Amino acid sequence: MERMFAKPFVASLEGHVDAVETMARKPETLDIVASGSWDGGLIVHDVSRRSRLLHIEDAHKGKVSGVCFGQQDRLLSCGVDRNIKLWDSHKGFEESGEEDDTGAGPSKRKPLSIFPGKAAFNSIDHHRYDPLFATASNLVQVWDETKSAAISNLTLPTSTETVTAVKFNLAEASVLASIGSDRTFTLYDIRTGKAERRIIMQMRSNALSWSPTFPTTVLLASEDHNLYTFDIRQLNTPSQIYKGHVAAVMSCDWSPTGLEFVSGGWDRTVRIWKEGVGTQPEVYHTKRMQRVMSTLYTGDARFVLSGSDDGNVRIWKAHASDKLGIVTARERAAIEYRQSLKARWKADAEVNKIARTRHLPKPVYKAAQLKRTMLDAQRVKEERRRKHSRAGENKPKAERKKVVIAEQS
């Protein structure tokens, strides 16, 4: 029944001229989200009212490559123009509009401070408690908000990569993770001031997200169309592989409950996965939504935001057949009963088929078929090779073991 009522699209927030590159959620609120785009524009949205709290049209020259919220309503953005800018995200531009000398409107807002850097920045993330933030360019640097230069440089001395994303751990605020363009994933600790562990994978990752409930789980969105969760205590194999996308996965984000996460891919789909279940995610797509560059969960875990190439931030329901209004206790009991019925009968072929089929756009469907054919052919060839060689010479290798090539510490 829930397939009939699955209408996940809620609204589209416009305002950006070019593709939306990054999005960030304000930590202590449910519905305030900042997004940065390729034209240098920075918008702070109020998702529940679907309005813009702040719109800065030329925050950076070139694209805004990273956005994060700091302490007390402050916003940090970094761009490829080698600058990091600290903004005040108060919605106060109506009052200041007339008194402004230049007579310009709210778009001429000035940043509170500018931190210049040596190279183009790719990503930024703020420490949970202290006034520190970390940036990723060709190095991972830690900055203090009060100082205009980086206070420390955390990268391994031997690395010559570009770091594409950096994120602080949510439980232990001094641990930092980053992903680099040479297919690496690195863990740093601010207190020791250096990189602790590093793994090199088969293919490069595009995005990174720490789990909000279990402190050592990290999710990586990889170029080889898969998502991997790693437990940092055991980095030689991923703890779960999530296969579903048919093109590179560009972004990922955990739900605040820690039980689900959302990923947006180059194949123009947004997929919502359950933790531990590596196949058959929920798929959202629209004709108007092009390559999805960033995805985000709202703080109440009911909505998912996707920022895509066409410049729109779209709001989707996290559970496609949820009722948006008030759900009475009886309704909730009926919904839970139906869910447990589905769980009980999920082994039945017809029920399973109805539960897992999703409509896909034709190019995505065809790409998935082609991928499946190619992988099947590879597998059959492997099996035949194994059959016709001496027993025990080449044993099948587990899928999990193929992901990480090397581990360095």
Add this chain to the structure above:
Amino acid sequence: MDSLIAKADAIKPLNKKRKTDKHDSRAKPGPSTKKSADADPTATSVAQHTTLPRSLRPSSPPPEDAKKYSHIPNKKLRTHLTRQSTQNARSKKLLKDAELLLTEEAGLMEVEGELEKTWRVGQEEITTAAGQQAAQGRQEWKMDGGPYRTRYTRNGRHIAVVGSKGHVATFDWQTGTIHAELQLRETCRDITFLQDHSHFAVAQKQYVFIYDRDGVELHKLKSHIEPTRLEFLPYHWLLVSVGNPGYLKYQDTSTGQVVVEHRTKLGACHTMCQNPHNAVIHLGHQNGTVTLWTPNLPHPAVRLLAHLGPVASVSVDPSTSGRYMATAGQDGTVKVWDCRNWKGAVRTWNARGGSAVLEWSQKGALAVATGGSVNVYTKPSIQTPFTAPVSPPLYLTHPVPHRPLTSVRFCPFQDILAVGHSAGVSTILVPGSGEPNFDSSEADPFENKKARREREVKSLLDKIQPDAITLDPSFIGSLAPEPKLSTAVEGGHDIPYARLPRYERLRVSGKADETEEDRRDGAGGSDEEGADELAKGALSKAEKEKKKMRGKNKSLKRYLRKQRKNVIDPRALAVRKKLEKEKEERRKARAIASGQEEAPKPSALDRFKRSS
């Protein structure tokens, strides 16, 4: 970093699977954990400030009768199964506690002293003793219009009466409101309500007609020809009819399509009843057979020779989940059968007065209307096996002067029995026959308009497909039998590991869980049997598969038949000899298998024996 890892270990430690560790952790739970905690001061200091969120803390200790799955190495599967079994055990206990909610008590009639009998108590005494509300159940409706048949709705609130001459009436007998009254002026043989009192179907002379609550004719079902009896299966929304041509038709009243029609090939059929537990239709035929039908099979699932002479009436007991069936024949006998074991009738007796009409009540009381009176018998006497053809002890009897008595129906949640006869319908009180506690989500006698509409929609959503009807309702959801394919593991099959069925893969890797396997075929029986089989020189499964003769070997036999027997042809001789040898081999194998001959012991001189 260390404190991060310590935090995570406090919640869910990474277990490195080593055999020694597993044994140790199970053997000594106490001291080992304490030691490890003391060893790591960071962990202890952090663990004091780390707590699991309340929703993840265990709620109550698992009950003792929950199954433990400690033999399964996979942790995820083990936790899932233990959680399932504790949930099952807890809900069973809660179900038992829910019996507190059954506030009503069943009725009862008791006599004091040895000389008094319950059947001597007449209806007047019962009505005076019962009280005004219950006494409303004792009514006589005088109608002319031929012998009457009645039917109650599932909640017992509304009743439909139809007379053979075409008088149809539906009304709420508790409030006395008549919904519809029709004079159809043609023979009407049966009536049934559909999902509730809002629609009813009448088996008229030629076809089945469906009417609205107010008697407006909605449908004429032309495919049901000369219907004699109707039944409605409420969970499947199927209207079943059987008629004079001997066809049993199932029609889905929600979609309107005829699901299936079965040729009974036993002529006109005049009795039908449904088993409310598994929705199987019981038909009683003119040659004394009772057949059980499901929509899946074109032939009856069970065929039973019940009586000498036509079967007059069939009824199934709802109180024991459809275990007992009562049949009455025109020869005057009434038999009670056990539906699980059709070997012989549980109880037989002679009903004085010829063919009887039968009905079971919700609490297991059997009403038999024969001749000029209605007799009611109660459990346990009618359900315990009894050899002598003596009628069981009578509970209640009531004479009805108007013959013939054409129908008896118990009202679902009341202690009332409606008897249809040639001068109308009488209802009598039978204490203890109705179920006192109703489940309002199934059938609610006090539902209002809104509840009725909600229930109708919900039951449409929960409609079961007709091919789910089976004799054994627990069949769906049970484990399928092992497939007869020879396994790819032994023998020269070249199915690669990744394409094997799951169980074969587990067997290859040595992880198959044999404890829950259902040993059905004899070859896979106990270990002693298996060893004996091998000792007797039986072939393995793969060898048997290889040597199995496929087809009838027709060409060889045809060749032999074409040769004239008096012409001695060396080729024919050789062929005949070969066939005889094969036959001898087969006989020998059978004899060895059954244990009559001993297998020839292999000796070193076997290689010198000439193969003859």
